[in-house]
Amino acid sequence: MGQAASFMIKIIYRDTAKADLKEIETYYNEISPRTNLRVYSDIHSDIHSAIQTLQLFPKAGRKLPDCRRRFVSNQFRFVISHKAYKDRIEIVGVYRHQNRKS
DSSP states (O other), X not given: OOOOOSOOXXXXXXXXXHHHHHHHHHHHHHHOHHHHHHHHHHHXXXXXXXXXXXXXXTXXXXXXXXXXXXXXXXXXXXXXXXXXXXXXXXXXXXXXXGGSOO
């Protein structure tokens, strides 16, 4: 049997990414406070799953000219903009593709 990876690359969220995540939560809360918890929970899980994939495959996603990469979550198609370094991944932003450029 194979062993699980003993080293996970550290994830760092820039302030812009933290603000994006808060904005996503606020948006869904404003649309429907009653269903927000379920919907936002599903969205949060989708984004978290994409970031976990980046921990295993830091160079996943499309490379951009400024050395960032764009990785798209599976279910809700959120773009995770990130920079991969040898010892860490910096999450630069999290957004819906149609809502913002790169």
